[in-house]
Amino acid sequence: MYRIVRKKELGPNLVELEVEAPLVAVKAQPGQFVIVRLHEKGERIPLTLADWDAQRGTITLVAQMLGKTTYQLGLEYGEGDCLQDVVGPLGNPSEIELYGTVVVVGGGVGIAPIYPIARALREAGNTVIGVVGARTKALLFWLDRMEQICHELHVTTDDGSHGRKGVVTEPLRAILAARKVARVWAIGPAIMMKFATQTAQEFAVPIIVSLNTIMVDGTGMCGGCRVEVQGQARFACVDGPEFDGTQVHWDLLLARLGAYKEEERCALEQYLAVKEGRR
Amino acid sequence: MIRPTQVPMREQEPWARIRNFEEVPFGYEPEEAVAEAERCLQCKKAPCIPGCPVQIDIPKFIREIREGDFRAAIRTIKEMNNLPAICGRVCPQETQCQAVCTLGKKHEPVAIGRLERFVADWEYEHGVELPPVGQPTGFRVAVVGSGPAGLTCAADLRRLGHAVTMFEALHEPGGVLMYGIPEFRLPKRIVLAEIENLLRMGVELRLNVVVGRTLTVDELFALGYHAVFVGSGAGLPKFLGIPGENLIGVYSANEFLTRTNLMRAYLFPEYDTPIKVGKTVAVVGGGNVAMDAARTALRLGAEKVMVLYRRTEAEMPARREEIHHAKEEGVEFHFLVNPLRFLDSGGRVSAVECIRMELGEPDESGRRRPVPLPGSNFVLPVETVIVAIGNDPHPLIPRTTPGLAVTKHGTLVADAEGRTTREGVFAGGDIVTGAATVISAMGAGKRAAQAIHEYLLSRYRQKAATFLKRR
Numbered sequence: 065m066y067r068i069v070r071k072k073e074l075g076p077n078l079v080e081l082e083v084e085a086p087l088v089a090v091k092a093q094p095g096q097f098v099i100v101r102l103h104e105k106g107e108r109i110p111l112t113l114a115d116w117d118a119q120r121g122t123i124t125l126v127a128q129m130l131g132k133t134t135y136q137l138g139l140e141y142g143e144g145d146c147l148q149d150v151v152g153p154l155g156n157p158s159e160i161e162l163y164g165t166v167v168v169v170g171g172g173v174g175i176a177p178i179y180p181i182a183r184a185l186r187e188a189g190n191t192v193i194g195v196v197g198a199r200t201k202a203l204l205f206w207l208d209r210m211e212q213i214c215h216e217l218h219v220t221t222d223d224g225s226h227g228r229k230g231v232v233t234e235p236l237r238a239i240l241a242a243r244k245v246a247r248v249w250a251i252g253p254a255i256m257m258k259f260a261t262q263t264a265q266e267f268a269v270p271i272i273v274s275l276n277t278i279m280v281d282g283t284g285m286c287g288g289c290r291v292e293v294q295g296q297a298r299f300a301c302v303d304g305p306e307f308d309g310t311q312v313h314w315d316l317l318l319a320r321l322g323a324y325k326e327e328e329r330c331a332l333e334q335y336l337a338v339k340e341g342r343r
Numbered sequence: 344m345i346r347p348t349q350v351p352m353r354e355q356e357p358w359a360r361i362r363n364f365e366e367v368p369f370g371y372e373p374e375e376a377v378a379e380a381e382r383c384l385q386c387k388k389a390p391c392i393p394g395c396p397v398q399i400d401i402p403k404f405i406r407e408i409r410e411g412d413f414r415a416a417i418r419t420i421k422e423m424n425n426l427p428a429i430c431g432r433v434c435p436q437e438t439q440c441q442a443v444c445t446l447g448k449k450h451e452p453v454a455i456g457r458l459e460r461f462v463a464d465w466e467y468e469h470g471v472e473l474p475p476v477g478q479p480t481g482f483r484v485a486v487v488g489s490g491p492a493g494l495t496c497a498a499d500l501r502r503l504g505h506a507v508t509m510f511e512a513l514h515e516p517g518g519v520l521m522y523g524i525p526e527f528r529l530p531k532r533i534v535l536a537e538i539e540n541l542l543r544m545g546v547e548l549r550l551n552v553v554v555g556r557t558l559t560v561d562e563l564f565a566l567g568y569h570a571v572f573v574g575s576g577a578g579l580p581k582f583l584g585i586p587g588e589n590l591i592g593v594y595s596a597n598e599f600l601t602r603t604n605l606m607r608a609y610l611f612p613e614y615d616t617p618i619k620v621g622k623t624v625a626v627v628g629g630g631n632v633a634m635d636a637a638r639t640a641l642r643l644g645a646e647k648v649m650v651l652y653r654r655t656e657a658e659m660p661a662r663r664e665e666i667h668h669a670k671e672e673g674v675e676f677h678f679l680v681n682p683l684r685f686l687d688s689g690g691r692v693s694a695v696e697c698i699r700m701e702l703g704e705p706d707e708s709g710r711r712r713p714v715p716l717p718g719s720n721f722v723l724p725v726e727t728v729i730v731a732i733g734n735d736p737h738p739l740i741p742r743t744t745p746g747l748a749v750t751k752h753g754t755l756v757a758d759a760e761g762r763t764t765r766e767g768v769f770a771g772g773d774i775v776t777g778a779a780t781v782i783s784a785m786g787a788g789k790r791a792a793q794a795i796h797e798y799l800l801s802r803y804r805q806k807a808a809t810f811l812k813r814r
Contacts, residue, residue, distance in 0.1 A: 087557050101514055107615035149514040151551040283512050283553055284737055286598035287580045290589055297589055316589055319690035323591045327617035334612055
């Protein structure tokens with residue numbers, strides 16, 4: 065069992081969890097993910113590692129409450145509670161090298177997994193420019209952490225409640241237009257990564273994205289996470305989760321993310337109705 | 344006078360069983376088992392024994408059934424086979440022990456599998472005897488994977504007195520027995536009971552450890568294991584590589600079966616994992632996994648399930664019994680048909696375009712190669728497709744283990760006893776052979792356990808001697 069040692073609400077429907085998982089904490093590298101199962105009847109969901117502490121034997125996860133599983137995690141699981149299963153670290157680590165100047169873009173809950181990548185890039189000697197954004201101020205988090213790591217940090221909100229009003233691609237475009245950037249990392253909602261990719265492509269700058277597909281086992285066994293990259297079927301869990309953004313078939317990815325939309329809605333509604341009834 | 348035909352095994356009626364996930368056959372009653380056992384000729388040179396991948400003394404256990412000594416019969420089986428309740432259900436006896444049965448020359452062969460199943464189930468009802476565990480040797484062995492190969496290897500090593508830890512990547516042990524083979528063919532309580540017995544023998548089980556990621560083989564040695572057995576299974580599902588294969592509604596059989604069996608998606612929303620099955624389902628492939636997928640689709644509510652196979656029924660690798668069950672349940676078989684592409688409607692698969700095939704010259708597998716008939720294209724409307732054309736070996740362990748050679752197919756290089764190219768590392772099951780049967784994986788696990796035992800005693804002769812002296 066994997067005990068939650070710390071839980072923090074980062075914003076509305078946004079939780080940060082520090083979980084005991086010593087074997088994962090020792091091995092974790094930026095860009096990797098874990099598969100989590102809450103309880104005996106739970107589904108297996110992938111969550112990208114936001115941080116880890118080998119000494120404490122813990123990993124940090126950030127989850128946005130979207131479907132039944134993440135709602136249940138947010139509403140019912142607190143400090144001292146245990147997650148039934150945590151397995152990892154899975155997927156290939158980010159390719160961290162000295163590139164020169166790099167831009168890391170984190171959108172929404174994607175700010176969490178971009179943070180350890182930014183940190184590793186900084187440690188490798190890169191000049192790290194951060195761009196983070198969310199719909200509104202309340203959904204922004206870890207700005208202090210990102211400020212510490214990045215040489216420069218740009219913040220956007222869709223509604224202008226914090227930082228610049230607009231979306232992350234706007235500062236990204238301005239940065240790419242103004243200076244020579246060796247590489248971009250973008251993590252966030254698929255639609256944001258798609259547009260970040262288009263922006264990077266305009267300037268012919270390589271862009272790496274992290275694909276958070278639907279997964280079951282997360283170890284390559286089921287193929288449910290397949291995406292089309294460079295015209296080839298690839299498994300996000302074992303061939304990724306990071307890919308060259310310019311080679312990703314975005315529309316297919318977006319469609320596949322919605323494969324169980326109806327079931328997800330039904331499960332969430334039923335769950336919330338039961339919760340409501342109990343209250 | 345010998346009864347020419349096998350004592351039939353009662354089973355759920357097809358119309359009833361396609362609405363549930365309960366086991367199809369009910370198994371023999373004691374009188375039925377004794378009657379079937381009486382058909383055995385008790386051959387002196389019993390051909391069935393070498394016909395069995397783990398060489399069970401078949402005439403002996405059948406004789407014991409005939410004498411009504413079911414306890415003795417299960418003991419005889421368990422001398423060679425730790426998992427008889429599983430093998431009695433999923434072994435392809437008709438191509439192994441029963442294929443060479445002397446009685447089979449004139450009549451139906453003895454129903455060895457049904458008898459094995461009978462005594463294994465009898466033991467569950469009347470109390471399981473654990474095999475004796477050997478005196479502790481001081482050696483520790485890591486077993487990677489808790490499927491048929493790993494379970495067998497772990498049990499045999501434990502019997503020899505070694506300390507054994509099984510590492511499993513998933514959240515439940517059992518490998519393909521849990522995620523792959525459906526409940527109606529192999530009830531999960533049987534698998535879990537077998538694993539429980541292993542734990543009672545003192546085998547340690549660590550779930551959620553992906554060897555190659557969470558821990559490497561080298562790290563297992565660094566943790567103090569003296570040998571490692573790799574039984575990590577078949578790995579990555581193969582796809583056809585045709586247009587439209589990534590549309591929503593196209594599943595690999597692994598995903599379809601894992602969602603249903605391991606994640607219990609058939610109980611959604613009580614269980615959180617969903618699965619989606621349309622009214623019309625096409626299953627591509629002709630093996631046991633294809634049969635499992637087709638029959639599972641029916642139970643999940645499909646109205647029409649078609650198996651598309653590019654050769655004829657004679658070439659199908661699936662067990663006859665599985666094909667028979669699938670037909671009884673109303674699965675349609677379309678032979679000499681190959682999918683060319685999947686068509687979509689709003690991002691979901693809506694049809695499969697196929698071409699008719701004919702059989703040409705034999706290929707390297709000895710089966711006649713299917714060749715397409717130009718211009719014979721046709722379109723079948725479908726809402727769900729399940730691709731069941733096999734698996735490629737998982738590259739994770741070879742890639743993260745220096746010194747471990749792989750074949751051109753990506754399987755681990757290992758000799759008949761499971762010795763790999765790396766000292767102290769043994770392997771068996773699908774990771775060595777490619778997709779095969781439960782019993783062949785068990786046979787490999789068994790031989791590897793013996794080889795590991797011999798390796799430990801010779802490699803660490805001094806350590807073994809001092810340890811034994813100290814005792």
